[in-house]
Amino acid sequence: MNDDSPVLRIGGRPVARYVTRPALPDRLSPRPYLHPVTTLAGTAVTELAPADHTHHLGVGVAVPDVEGHNFWGGRTYVRDRGPTELDNHGTQRHSGFRLREPEGFVEELRWTAAGTELLRERRTVTAVALTGTAWALDFAFSLTNVTARALTIGSPATNGRPGAAYGGFFWRARRERDAPRVFTADAEGEEAAHARPADWLALAGAGWTLVLAGATAETRRDPWFVRAAEYPGVGSSLAHDRRLTVEAGDTFTRRVVTVVADGTLDRTGAAGLVREAVSP
Template identity: 75%
Template structure:
């Protein structure tokens, strides 16, 4: 029998493409939580980073939220209104509970979000890896957050606390940092300034190799195409960084705090295409359609 703290190795077409660590040994300041790293293309190119020097609390692929009723599940400093980023002793942790399913191509996991000795949220996380083509696969990541307290709680972000343009919190993918910043584009826009905060159906991040200004396909490199970030009633905006560091996430609380009443659940799903080579818009859109429909 596999030990519960043994990392899960995701495989596609028999090849390892992701390593999921359930019980990382991390300092409290990093808001310890399960994460995927490394995640690779089918050719073996790594497309994640773990605790890079620029942001040591960036942990590959996972769920991170900077403000759950004032508790930091993101790591690092907390943005305080009229004060700015501040070191606070307010870090929470996501604790692995159990696997309901654990297979080579995915798993279903239960986690507890704990802060100040109390459980605030219970999460059910479903992750699946699926082959799309001989050069691309999809990571299907769904998380459900249930308020297990007897009180109303809400999720915030630096944006809801006064920092414009910093609505990070939710699904987050820290991509590999290279000498040249990656290209980022959607079906109808391009560049960090245009894409950040958009509620686009999908968003592509492309690095390595070479590319023309339009982000069209060329030899070498890698492309990540993100789609979803929705529940049944809304589409979350995208949080995007390319110049400072490469990262893409969904924004649970872009302008207002997201309330989760006692016993209720917030659900989000993000499907990410992981492809070798730099895709153009048509290629990215086609792969996303295939990934989301599976």
């Protein structure tokens, strides 16, 4: 395990690599990410900088609008103009690990833009053993406003683009010939699951399944942002229909636990693994 790319392991088996200091152009909003993330059988279930969206970086935290600064990468959605190339990209800078073990770590990060630190983050990531064919990635982050004034977090949806409330925890999944199946406990398909809260949401591809679950009350209230037909990706929406305000000195926390399974799970199997993964 080196300083820049610690590897998470389950029973000695590598299941994810974490890159803390990626060499990326400013346009991609440089930030730490997990890639590749794999099933226990070795199937990769993430993508890094795919041709369709080069700013999608495996698994991590990405926010398109923090007081007008882009921590998502790519173009910025501007009201009445649409997606626009702007010189407004921020950077999430790794400042150190408070804890590092084979199965996970606790990391400190600083979110800076235009030479100013806006947010300070504590990120806790753990690989959790579940069964012989499934494990879970437990990903929590707490963001603190370190400025002297309130900050607001937005999304393209809050800036005028309907259905595009992305921003927060985000998982860019494996792209295959066919789009993955999307389902929750009571909804089927991308359209039915998108922009709605649910205790858990699954993407099932060819021989693999991801089941994402909100593990705090706040995360469970956040609607899911889902893409399957255009590209496979899912995340929780911090700013769905209104901007999220973070007062000076205040902290907010989100936690998403993702089951990473070999094979194609049904609803019963997905729900059972989520209960095991999220249980205290």
